[in-house]
Amino acid sequence: MWQKLKNFSRKDPLIFVLAIIVIVVGATFGGLEAMHMTSTDTFCKTCHAEQRVGVRGEHFTWDKNIHSKADVSCLDCHGDPGIIGYLDAHVIAGTKSLLYQIFVSEEKIVELLTHAATDPVAAEHAAPDSACLFCHSDDVNQKLRREKLISVGIHFRNIDEVKNPTYRTSYGLASITGEPVTKGVEPNHAKHISAGLLCTNCHIGVAHGGELYNKPKMQTCFDCHDTVREKVQTVPANEDCAACHTMQKGLQEGTYVKGVDEMRWYMADLSCSDCHDSAFERPNSDKCVMCHDDSYASIMTDTQEAFAERLAEVKGKYAQLFSEREDMPMGKRALFNEYARIIRIAEMDGSKGVHNPDYLDALFTRALELTEAIDTWTAPVAEEAAAPMVQKAAAEEAPAAPAFAGNPAELMEIASAMEIINIAEKYVPEPTKPAVNFEHLAHAQKMACTECHSDPESGVLKFEVGEIKGMKNDFHEKLCIDCHTKQRVKKTCNTCHK
Ligand code: HEC
Ligand code: HEC
Ligand code: HEC
Ligand code: HEC
Ligand code: HEC
Ligand code: HEC
Ligand code: HEC
Ligand code: HEC
Ligand code: HEC
Ligand code: HEC
Ligand code: HEC
Known part of the structure; x- marks a missing residue:
């Protein structure tokens, strides 16, 4: 015109x-x-x-x-x-x-x-x-x-x-x-x-x-x-990174988001410049192997891959919820804002998970809880009740799994004979990490033997154990970390390697 x-x-x-x-x-x-x-x-x-x-x-x-x-x-x-x-x-x-x-x-x-x-x-x-x-x-x-x-x-x-x-x-x-x-x-x-x-x-x-x-x-x-x-x-001096990057610092300290358990990064004691040569430098995996052995290069890439996968999972519903945002009642919208903030934080941090893998993982878990709470949101009597709704939604979901009634006595007896098992002794000829002293009995008291064994009586594991080297080893991927992720149990390295 x-x-x-x-x-x-x-x-x-x-x-x-x-x-x-x-x-x-x-x-x-x-x-x-x-x-x-x-x-x-x-x-x-x-x-x-x-x-x-x-x-x-x-x-x-x-x-x-x-x-x-x-x-x-x-x-x-x-x-x-x-x-x-x-x-x-x-x-x-x-x-x-x-x-x-x-x-x-x-x-x-x-x-x-x-x-x-x-x-x-x-x-x-x-x-x-x-x-x-x-x-x-x-x-x-x-x-x-x-x-x-x-x-x-x-x-x-x-x-x-x-x-x-x-x-x-x-x-x-x-x-x-x-x-x-x-x-x-x-x-x-x-x-x-x-x-x-x-x-x-x-x-x-x-x-x-x-x-x-x-x-x-x-x-x-x-x-x-x-x-x-x-x-x-x-x-502030240009080298005083944390004066401005309070978010990165807060993530590394594991304190940045209220309502998620604090979880300090295992490298929170390092200074930013231990990895970042200058303010404009993005470290790559060469940096990791300057302080650690070669296997840590793949820890960095694995961490970033896992982060990308989880971020995609958490963002699955984002576009749809975003488009509905303007029409949401205030209580529901507050939940959406909290969810959106977590996604923005994870993206803005820019390290793609490296800065504190476990904490970011916990943030994603929280974000998924929030999407459920958004889905099941109903107008409370008073708008202020919005916050407790999240906990309620989470609490309702937990008892859904039937309580574990305990293993048969004869099996418990077998397990009792092996209270702590040093797994490395049998499977890791050249350990680079402190050996894992696995609390066998404590696990057997809380879950079915068949979670881990195909034949509990003889102690055969449900997977065949291959060579145990680096982060992508069978114990991590097929047993311990897989279950800990699902059950939201701690998985910082020194939870197991101590
Ligand atoms: C008839 C064409 C025309 C239309 C329609 C038009 N603009 Fe402009 N706009 C211009 C021209 C030409 C300039 C550069 C001259 C000036 O600074 O006024 C300009 C400049 C501007 C500037 C810079 C002003 C500055 O201080 O330097 C802004 C901001 C702007 N337009 C916003 C708008 C907005 C908002 C609308 C709609 C409400 C709009 N324009 C509609 C032609 C148009
Ligand atoms: C959130 C505030 C915001 C909105 C909304 C916004 N502008 Fe601007 N606009 C700015 C700012 C700030 C500048 C100054 C230059 C800059 O930051 O890019 C600017 C600069 C301009 C200029 C002059 C400089 C240039 O980049 O050409 C024009 C013309 C203009 N805007 C037009 C528009 C039109 C047309 C729209 C709507 C279609 C619009 N703006 C919407 C904030 C806004
Ligand atoms: C005066 C404040 C300030 C200081 C001091 C500062 N930064 Fe930044 N930094 C920023 C801003 C602003 C951005 C861009 C916005 C963003 O990424 O959220 C940024 C971005 C970055 C980026 C992203 C890449 C880029 O080129 O934009 C890296 C990496 C970074 N900073 C690292 C550091 C490190 C390492 C230090 C300390 C040696 C440092 N920064 C000190 C404010 C600062
Ligand atoms: C045009 C000049 C100017 C620009 C651009 C500027 N600053 Fe500043 N900054 C100042 C001045 C002046 C002070 C001291 C203010 C005071 O103490 O009253 C300051 C102080 C600060 C402080 C210390 C504040 C405190 O609590 O004592 C931080 C942090 C900071 N700037 C971050 C940033 C970041 C991040 C950016 C870029 C996104 C930025 N500044 C861009 C001029 C600037
Ligand atoms: C153990 C090493 C390590 C430490 C310590 C560390 N970082 Fe990073 N940082 C990384 C890695 C690795 C990346 C991701 C680089 C990539 O893949 O692009 C990254 C990315 C970043 C980015 C994002 C760059 C971008 O492109 O957006 C910023 C900003 C940043 N770090 C700031 C900091 C600040 C501030 C500190 C200290 C509080 C810090 N880092 C401590 C390893 C580290
Ligand atoms: C400046 C030296 C330095 C750099 C560079 C560095 N780390 Fe670390 N890293 C440490 C220190 C110190 C610890 C803490 C050791 C402890 O508590 O036993 C640690 C702990 C760890 C841990 C947990 C405990 C362990 O020993 O396995 C992992 C995983 C790790 N770093 C991975 C990385 C990755 C990935 C990179 C590259 C992005 C990296 N590190 C870069 C010094 C460094
Ligand atoms: C009519 C109200 C309005 C005006 C005027 C306005 N904004 Fe905004 N701005 C918003 C809203 C609403 C959002 C957030 C949208 C969201 O997060 O979904 C926003 C987002 C932002 C953000 C991004 C926040 C983030 O999450 O990263 C910045 C930065 C910002 N505005 C700066 C400005 C600046 C600078 C101006 C003036 C040039 C301006 N805004 C004018 C309403 C406004
Ligand atoms: C000294 C630099 C500086 C000045 C001046 C400044 N901002 Fe910002 N602003 C920032 C930085 C840095 C961020 C953080 C965003 C990031 O990391 O990308 C920010 C974030 C914001 C946000 C997002 C807030 C949130 O809750 O996340 C808004 C909105 C905003 N600014 C608006 C403004 C407006 C309006 C003005 C002018 C009155 C202004 N800013 C002046 C540097 C500045
Ligand atoms: C959380 C996983 C887990 C649970 C639950 C568990 N175990 Fe185990 N069990 C292991 C691991 C790991 C080993 C060591 C693997 C190896 O030595 O090959 C082991 C070893 C054994 C062994 C010795 C195998 C050998 O080759 O020396 C027996 C027997 C055994 N478990 C029986 C049981 C019984 C019975 C239960 C239930 C009451 C049980 N376990 C529950 C993980 C588990
Ligand atoms: C089938 C699920 C499952 C498997 C497989 C599993 N765990 Fe666990 N683990 C748990 C649960 C659930 C807890 C938390 C028990 C509690 O809260 O008391 C736990 C707790 C732990 C703890 C104590 C954590 C703390 O908070 O201090 C350690 C250490 C541990 N497991 C190591 C291992 C190791 C090593 C393996 C692999 C050999 C393993 N787990 C396999 C479910 C599992
Ligand atoms: C839930 C328990 C658990 C967690 C958490 C865990 N590991 Fe392991 N990891 C094991 C088990 C079990 C083995 C095999 C037995 C052993 O090495 O003691 C193992 C083996 C390894 C191996 C190969 C054996 C060696 O010593 O070289 C590496 C490397 C390793 N882990 C690194 C890590 C790093 C780095 C982290 C933290 C990012 C981590 N692990 C977290 C249970 C765990």
Whole structure:
């Protein structure tokens, strides 16, 4: 449509400009319908329509971004909150754009847009911080709601209806002016904002980077910190990884997610630089064998493979639940947010499981519990009852397995004769790990002999034991770790090798 108008405008600019003035004036003085029509993302698309990442491709990139998935539209960001901000963005900026579109060369327009896309100050001019903070903070939202006329009963933009804390908590997000981020690198927003930084100093590309989620770049942090460090002592050293990577640190300490048992990584005592040669270095398995024997290279790749499999399993229902999210009642949505957060944490950590395999595994188990709780969710009497629902769902599921009544006495007698068995003695000629002293009797008291033996009386195992070497050995894969995973029993290395 616009292309036609454009051609028309070239043929007869005067009539075209007159037509525009009529439209603009009409819209300003009561043409609400026209206002609505010219507020939609589809309208903006008439001129910002390229199907690629870059200037003129803003609709394309917005469409891929998390904000569009949450119904945050162009004018929610591009304009101050409130009626005045809306009219300003709509009429003044809109008219300017129209005139530029008609009278200014494409080259010049691209130059203007490129400036707005790369310079933090120009970017803030295009998308003011007040809009971001209206949605992402409680205090600014409440302050602006007190001080400004936000709406007059007519729905202009989604932002008109945003009331915090309700709005942001419905998405499981933090109030950034007062709280730490819910996941990822912790910048301490409050300090940077009071130091005068704009959102775009770190979040440039937040809606138009071309991805679903746009993460700030580490280089941006370092560039500025390097220049201000001398004057401001509180700026962390670039080598102080954990000052920013609180999430990675929290995962390694096994304390990052409430409601999941703490589980410290066996290498939590190492410093980040023991594996990461520099901030921009991703270690590969060569690193592992610098401290361990060769078999540890495959421990790293095995860990990452297992992580990828579990992540895929846990994400199985994600797309479907995500699409239903906007319609979920609050209690159910809180469960979804918790589930979504775990997935984001696992992905954002970036080590693909290496940083604390057992803890990440426990997080996935928790995420699966949450999907069940979401499925079986029914409106509780009071919304607050949502949290106990999860435990209830988990508790209901546990007794489903019939209680084990015990092995026959004659078999127990056999097992009693072998209380502890040193498995390595028989099967591992060249151990690289402390031998496993298997608590045979303790297991026999809790489960059927046939869980492990095809013939308990003579003690024949239910699988044939091959060569025991490295992580992919028969005891791990066919017996011990397989069952411990299913039954959610501890499986850090020193649970068995001690
Ligand atoms: C008639 C074509 C046209 C339409 C329709 C249009 N724009 Fe633009 N837009 C332009 C042109 C041309 C520019 C560059 C000149 C300027 O900065 O105004 C521009 C610039 C912008 C900028 C950068 C402004 C700055 O400060 O540098 C933003 C943001 C923007 N448009 C958003 C929108 C939104 C949101 C809509 C829908 C409500 C929209 N545009 C609809 C043509 C258009
Ligand atoms: C109308 C409200 C609204 C406005 C305005 C808004 N956002 Fe958002 N933003 C959201 C919502 C809702 C989400 C979360 C969607 C989700 O997680 O499903 C979000 C997500 C984000 C995220 C990603 C969080 C994550 O999980 O990684 C960042 C970063 C962000 N916004 C920054 C900004 C910035 C910067 C601005 C201003 C340019 C802005 N937002 C404007 C509502 C808004
Ligand atoms: C000093 C850099 C910096 C500045 C300035 C900054 N942010 Fe952030 N912001 C970050 C980092 C880093 C994250 C963590 C995300 C990650 O690891 O990818 C983040 C996360 C967020 C999130 C996600 C919060 C959550 O609960 O997970 C939102 C929303 C957000 N920022 C909005 C804003 C807004 C709005 C502004 C402007 C008022 C702003 N940020 C200014 C660096 C910054
Ligand atoms: C979450 C807030 C947000 C939403 C929603 C959003 N933008 Fe933007 N937009 C920004 C920010 C921030 C910038 C500054 C440059 C940057 O970060 O990419 C910007 C820059 C722009 C620019 C000028 C610079 C450039 O990259 O060309 C245009 C034009 C623009 N947006 C158009 C749109 C249109 C059209 C839509 C809707 C289809 C939209 N924006 C939706 C935040 C948003
Ligand atoms: C434009 C400059 C600038 C940029 C960009 C910047 N910072 Fe900072 N940062 C500062 C200043 C200034 C301080 C000191 C603030 C203070 O102590 O009041 C600081 C302090 C910090 C602190 C210490 C806060 C505390 O609790 O004492 C952390 C952590 C931090 N920055 C993280 C980040 C991250 C992460 C990024 C990149 C996403 C980033 N910064 C980008 C200027 C910047
Ligand atoms: C000033 C804050 C800050 C410090 C200090 C810092 N990082 Fe980062 N780091 C970031 C941000 C921001 C990102 C990008 C966002 C993300 O990945 O969530 C990042 C990303 C990374 C990445 C991903 C790859 C990349 O190139 O973006 C690695 C690896 C990394 N950091 C390792 C380290 C290590 C190791 C150290 C210590 C030597 C360190 N970082 C120190 C803020 C910091
Ligand atoms: C035992 C070695 C080891 C230690 C210690 C370690 N890491 Fe890693 N880290 C890795 C490995 C391996 C990867 C995954 C590299 C890959 O496969 O791309 C990784 C990945 C990362 C990534 C993600 C890179 C990306 O591309 O997104 C970040 C960020 C990171 N580590 C930060 C840290 C921080 C911060 C610390 C200290 C608190 C730390 N690491 C300690 C081994 C280690
Ligand atoms: C800087 C030396 C160093 C590097 C590099 C290193 N580790 Fe470790 N690793 C250790 C230390 C120290 C322990 C703790 C030993 C203990 O508690 O007995 C450990 C423990 C372990 C354990 C559990 C206990 C054991 O001995 O089996 C595993 C598994 C492991 N590392 C795997 C890896 C993998 C995989 C990598 C590569 C991503 C790696 N390590 C890189 C030093 C290192
Ligand atoms: C959790 C697994 C597990 C359970 C349950 C279990 N066992 Fe065992 N049992 C083992 C393992 C492992 C060995 C050592 C394998 C070997 O020596 O070949 C073993 C060894 C034995 C042996 C000696 C075999 C030999 O070749 O020396 C006998 C006999 C035996 N078990 C009987 C029983 C009986 C009877 C029960 C039930 C009351 C039982 N076990 C329950 C795992 C189990
Ligand atoms: C059929 C399931 C099953 C198999 C096979 C199995 N286990 Fe277990 N194991 C369990 C259960 C269940 C517990 C937890 C018992 C409890 O909570 O008291 C446990 C507990 C343990 C513990 C104590 C853990 C702690 O929390 O301190 C160790 C050590 C152990 N097993 C080692 C092994 C070894 C070694 C093997 C292989 C030879 C093995 N298990 C095979 C089910 C199994
Ligand atoms: C649930 C019990 C259990 C857990 C947990 C466990 N193992 Fe094992 N592992 C065994 C058993 C049983 C054997 C065979 C007997 C032996 O080696 O003592 C074995 C054998 C091995 C072997 C081959 C024999 C050798 O000494 O070289 C390696 C290597 C090994 N394990 C590494 C690990 C590492 C690394 C971890 C942690 C990531 C781990 N195991 C966790 C039970 C376990």
